[in-house]
Amino acid sequence: MTTVLEGLLRLGVWLLAAPLLPGLINKVKAWMAGRRGPPVLQLYYDLAKLWRKGVVVSTLASPGFVAGPAVAWVAVLGAALLLPLGPLDALLGFPGDVLLLIYLLALARFATAWAALETGSAFEGMGAAREVSFAVLAEAAVITAILTLSWQSRSLSLQEMLAPSAGPGMVLLAVGLFTVLLAENCRVPFDDPNTHLELTMIHEVMVLDHSGPLLAAVLHGAAMKLLLFAALLVQAVLPLGDSRPRRRRWP
Amino acid sequence: MALIAGVLLVTAAVGLVESWLARCAFRRVPLLLTTAFLLCVFALLTAWNGGAT
Numbered sequence: 355m356t357t358v359l360e361g362l363l364r365l366g367v368w369l370l371a372a373p374l375l376p377g378l379i380n381k382v383k384a385w386m387a388g389r390r391g392p393p394v395l396q397l398y399y400d401l402a403k404l405w406r407k408g409v410v411v412s413t414l415a416s417p418g419f420v421a422g423p424a425v426a427w428v429a430v431l432g433a434a435l436l437l438p439l440g441p442l443d444a445l446l447g448f449p450g451d452v453l454l455l456i457y458l459l460a461l462a463r464f465a466t467a468w469a470a471l472e473t474g475s476a477f478e479g480m481g482a483a484r485e486v487s488f489a490v491l492a493e494a495a496v497i498t499a500i501l502t503l504s505w506q507s508r509s510l511s512l513q514e515m516l517a518p519s520a521g522p523g524m525v526l527l528a529v530g531l532f533t534v535l536l537a538e539n540c541r542v543p544f545d546d547p548n549t550h551l552e553l554t555m556i557h558e559v560m561v562l563d564h565s566g567p568l569l570a571a572v573l574h575g576a577a578m579k580l581l582l583f584a585a586l587l588v589q590a591v592l593p594l595g596d597s598r599p600r601r602r603r604w605p
Numbered sequence: 606m607a608l609i610a611g612v613l614l615v616t617a618a619v620g621l622v623e624s625w626l627a628r629c630a631f632r633r634v635p636l637l638l639t640t641a642f643l644l645c646v647f648a649l650l651t652a653w654n655g656g657a658t
Contacts, residue, residue: 375616382620383627440608491638498645506652523651530644533637535619542623543634581612588611 364445368434372577373397375584379541397577404570412563414474422469423561423568426462427575433458434582438513438589450510452500459496459538462575463489470560481559488544488556492537499531503590516589528591535583539576 377394384391393399411419435445436455444451467482502523503515537544540557561572 375612378613378616379620379623382617383624386621386624488635488638491635491642495638495642495645498642498649502645502649502652505649523648526644526651527648530641530648532615532618532622533641533644535615536622537638537641541619543626543629543637546627580616584612584615585608587615588608592611592614 360442361445364439364442365435367439368431368578368581369574372581373401373574375580376577397573401570401574404565404573405567407566409566409568410563412473412475415563416472418472419469419563420568422465422472423564423571423575425465426469427571427578429458429462429465430575430578430582433462434578436512437582437585438516439585440589444513447511447513452504452510452512452515455512456493456497456500459579460489460493462579466557466560466572469564473563475563478560478563481556481562484556485560488537492534495530495534496538499527499534499590502527516586524591528587531583531587531591535580535587538583539580 374394374397376397377392380396381391381394409420432446433455436447436451436458438444438447463485467485470478470482470485500515504510506523507515507517509515536542540546545556545558557576561569564572
């Protein structure tokens with residue numbers, strides 16, 4: 355019973371805390387610009403509003419247009435549940451789970467690009483092409499960072515890999531992972547979540563035709579991905595995590 | 606608590622970096638990702654040599 359409650363608690367943390375992060379970022383940006391900015395809880399209001407609305411589907415759109423955001427949301431949630439949260443173990447952790455994490459994030463990207471291509475609009479196709487072009491570089495950096503952590507911990511389990519260790523390598527990894535965080539979460543300078551200019555849109559153009567609960571799934575999935583990368587970065591390189599025992603499995 | 610503080614720190618850093626970079630004109634953004642990849646490669650090499658353990 356306690357295990358079930360703990361599982362539900364961790365699930366609740368991922369689902370409920372994630373929309374707070376974009377609000378905090380917007381608040382910091384507004385503060386830097388000398389503006390008041392939207393409320394920190396703005397994304398919660400937006401999600402509640404979108405959930406009550408209907409979905410507009412183009413006559414050209416295939417079922418992939420509806421399935422894409424759902425698959426992407428489930429994939430990001432699955433990836434999040436693989437990640438330990440501080441002293442709490444991962445809900446679905448197992449040896450080798452880091453490989454599943456990489457593939458789930460790739461699946462989420464594929465599903466989003468797939469849904470964008472299914473609209474039958476060249477504009478969304480352009481955004482999908484840009485997204486996967488950036489992914490080639492971003493995923494290479496993520497995989498190299500994972501390799502670094504894996505080599506240090508001599509393990510392929512996130513539970514053992516995410517034990518911070520100080521050193522020059524960690525500084526390099528922190529800067530690299532932070533840049534990847536910006537790219538993977540469509541932040542400036544790689545993308546601008548608030549833009550409506552054709553030339554600067556990547557992620558936004560892919561989800562331009564989505565509405566109602568589908569758009570809510572996309573926005574909530576993006577917030578969860580941001581929380582996932584932030585938690586991964588903090589636990590991997592910043593000396594803030596707990597001191598889990600690091601077992602060396604490789605020679 | 607440390608994890609929450611760290612995540613909030615990273616979130617604030619994203620906001621600060623976005624505010625700062627929004628004033629700059631980046632024409633070769635993919636180079637930033639290439640740099641990130643290279644930094645991770647150097648981190649791997651450092652770990653390989655035992656520099657960060």
